[in-house]
Amino acid sequence: MLSRIVLTTLFIVASSLAQGETAPPSDALRITQLQRCGDLLQQHAQDFCLKAQGVQDGDLRVLLGGTPLAAEQIRRDGQSLFLHIEAQQAKSAPLWLEQGEQASNPVWLSLNRSQVLAAGPDEVAKNMDGLTTYVDLISLLIEESHDGLEESRRLAERYGAQVVGAIPPLNIYQLRIPAKNLVERDALILRLGSEVSVDAVIVEESAPEKGEESERDKVPSKPSEDEWAANRFIDAVNFYQRRIPAKQSPIETKPVRIGVIERNVDFDAPDFADYLGACNGEQRTCLYARDSDKPDNHGSTVAGILAARWGKGGNTGFLRGLDKAGPGFEVIVERNSDAGITANIAASVNLVEDGVRVLNWSWGIHRVGAKNIEGDEVDSLVRSGIAMSGYEELLEEFFLWLRREHPDVVVVNSAGNGSSFSGSDEYRLPSSFITDQLFVVGGHQRSQEAGVGIDDPDYVIKRSSSNIDMRVDITASACARASTLEEDEEGESHCGTSYATPMVTGVIAAMLSINPRLQPDQLRMLLRRSAMTIGGDYDFEPMDAEDLTAPILPSERNYELNNKDVGRSARLDMQKAIDLAVQSRDRVR
Template identity: 60%
Template sequence: MERRWLLFLLLCGLASGVRAETPLRLERLERCRDLLDTQHQVFCLKASGLSSGPVQVWLGGAAKSSEREGDHLRLTLETGKDASGPVRLEEGGRSSNSVWLSMAGNHVLAAKPNELATNAEGLSTYLNLVSVIIEERYDGLDQARQLAQKYGASVVGGIPALNTWQLRLPVKNLIERDALLLRLGHELSVDAVVIEETEAEEGEREVPADDRSHDEWAANRFADAVNYYRRRVAARGAPVEPSAVRIGVIERNVDFDSADFAEYVGPCALPRTCLYARDAQGPAAHGSTVAAVLLAHWQKGGNTGFLRGLDGVSKGFEVIVDRDSDAGITANVAASVNLVEDGARILNWSWGLHRVGTQTVQGAEADTQVRSGIAMAGYEELLEEFFRWLKAKHPDVVVINSAGNAAAAAGQDEYRLPSSFVTDQLLVVGGHQRGEQPELPVDSPDYAVRRESSNLDRRVDISAAACTHGADPGAEGEGSVHCGTSFATPMVAGTVAAMLSINPHLTPRQLRTLLRRSAMPIGAEDDFEPMDGEDLTAPILPSERNFDLNHPDVGRSARLDMQKALELTVQSRDRRR
């Protein structure tokens, strides 16, 4: 009897130990209940690893009361009293990852599986959820409610900053939906109607890598840039006083169980670099790979996050991974507005769309991230409203966008979004890979070549290494290799973040100028003739080479030089004094 009792205690102890080792992860956080309530905002949270004990919710440094039902929690906050900040859970001595909670009030709903339909192009489309952009001379919410009453719909979400409101329509099929869209679009108060064509788990397609992908970042002087920043910021006699920078990454989630991100679990505060994101259930998530370029812990998973390498001398970087909900491009824009209103200086958009019928440079039809013409028209209007708002309200914010992976033109406004927008606040990034001659010096135009899948033309501002290791460690402790302009984009975003930490007064136009002036050449000289299939970015101009008309870089495409960009930023800071 005594032995049975001892065995029972031992088993209980082992079970308790297993529970104690179970990670606590915050997987979902989004607005719920009445999304139009301007006095209170309710947030629904879902966590994994919770036991039956009491759980504490932290918003920033303040404990908040919550309601709990199983692994779901509900948090009610007061607009004007509670501020945006990271939310974290604590239970039984364990701490979860932190997720950014925005009180900015922009949120749209995602369609449920039974609210999707297949359109004539064979694309999945939202059936009864649409968004209307109201003309700015109208009170948007009031007008949206009048339209809802007129057509038997209901207002269920919105992006108030852009006078955009989401309606749930009383329709049962696409014929009824399209008929109602036509009537809505002809209302005097409606500027445009936005429909979504998206799958819940769709992400930018990743292109298979090759054997040269292990040292791709050498083409951008990654290690030299880290070394320069660490030495120059702390230089004796002439130190640089850096600033903290907040970055918004429009992605779904990050795997905090991977070695790349495990150190970001628990409380975090500047000057340490912090990561706020929902937890992914596996390391293959697109968001994990994008975030790893910025934040992966050095050597633990075979990766080296650029901003992580600046810890100890910088004043820290806050990287917020968020995309509001799974409601496609409208949700991406809603999350972007929230992050900007919460103080983000940089937005990383590793996403983009091609219109049906987009032609590649080889003459084939693009088959990646394709949308119908009616959807693209709505997205174009929504993005136009966003950049107009950004220029008027937040002119210091820069959006860094991937050029895309269809080997097509990035700047054709009828066929590619959002890279085709021409604004100082949008930087477009193409992708390159190592060339066939590894013995060449790094500043040789042939050291790297355009990745065949990368979109191109003169709307692309700069190129960066397209291949990186993911957060899923293989047999040798390194993640599988992922390639695409999605992963070149955070290379540029990280460089811009370091530049702003050195000189926070730089404008988006000045950032582009410094990136272009510091860039290394890539590709053949084009003599400013119409582009062909080998061009990647806008050609380097004489004005970007001290007006030297005979400079060998003039006419070639621009390849990111991270170290030189930081050097020029320090010089810009010194000149400002």
């Protein structure tokens, strides 16, 4: 086995290659990377490679859940640290650095078993579709009747491969195969896929440096200054702040842990500057994430809709607005590694095992050849047929595991921005899955109609890029302000279903804090019952591909067949959804 010093050196080199260049020097103490290294299959002790900036000479404390790690557990090499943790002596918790008067951003360290490797720049190639694909890293979904680790090791020995990563709860194991090009890789995939014990072979198609969750940069039309008014954002915060501590009948709330599958957050932005170091979770939102060097990156905007400070310019966090009245919310931004969709699922499994009740998936992929509603091919976030087949099996196994082991967990997923359809696996994953535990969110923006009330369907229109169809459960505001580095500076508008999704995630978290007994089907029912409308009345038949969400049913309007909302698409009403959660306390036992 390689020594710790060698492993640390390899990690530093790999990090430099992956980033392309060294981050600019900074006096601020920050954690920019933290992930498993060494033997990923070892469980009694785990090794972590941490990359920081702003570390000075002298004493440095590394705290896990508030407890300092012993000196013998830490090796330092400039701005890089190598951590050795005995699994039986610790549990998953936030980790941060302290030096002098400074504290770094806290990062969630999970001691669960799921971890996969990302390919480096020299381990990928372009396939026939022009997409970046992994050459020598694949994952095997082993049939549940077999011991996954034992069988994957048997297959690895047979084919000259090595088991290097795993998602054990899903019986998925990652292999490094002896392939130097795509011809050799595809030949091995065919042979491995024909093994009786192999249910599916998962091939990653994602660049090692580029974020797969990114939306298109182009903003099709200018958003309004008060987009969130269409979802009663402020009304919901005001209602929660007044109703929860009400003197007549105060409501006892429970803390909720939320997982956000994103890369990082910029803690230099005023929106997040007070999340450094330890976080008192009682009646306070906590945020754990790796540090980014861009305040307007995708992760900062998504996480900011949940957790950004108020009144500092930039973004405004819904859960942060519930501080003091609420029980405390933990927002964990985590992505496991840069290994694409497989890493997203590995991170999701770890977070669920760490007690996350709501997962925010502001990402998705389209199959090559998918058509938009105008008949043109979708050109963003596309994957080949072979990759999509593996991802479909991977996601199906995840949701089967979720239903079996964690039936109270909710996944909130963006509908996508391809002007396409969300409900068919021929077009998009994961939104096409039909399960009570997956909520799909489309995007809308304010219309230019004058003199219409907020309850009027014409108050908003569908965001032109938003995916649609019957699989979409609800729409929410697609535009948010990005974080900035200057206090009181207004950030640019970022739009897409990625940013509608955390609006729904935040509301569900608030509802669960009020009534933690609510199950996924009940949460969906309350969201739909409370929803306002968007679009026309199409009598349950899509007209010219304009059915934006599943139509509101009479059962969602007290069985009133003639209710004006019946047949229309659903638009998030944050205030009313929280009100219904309060009312549900007397009904859901």
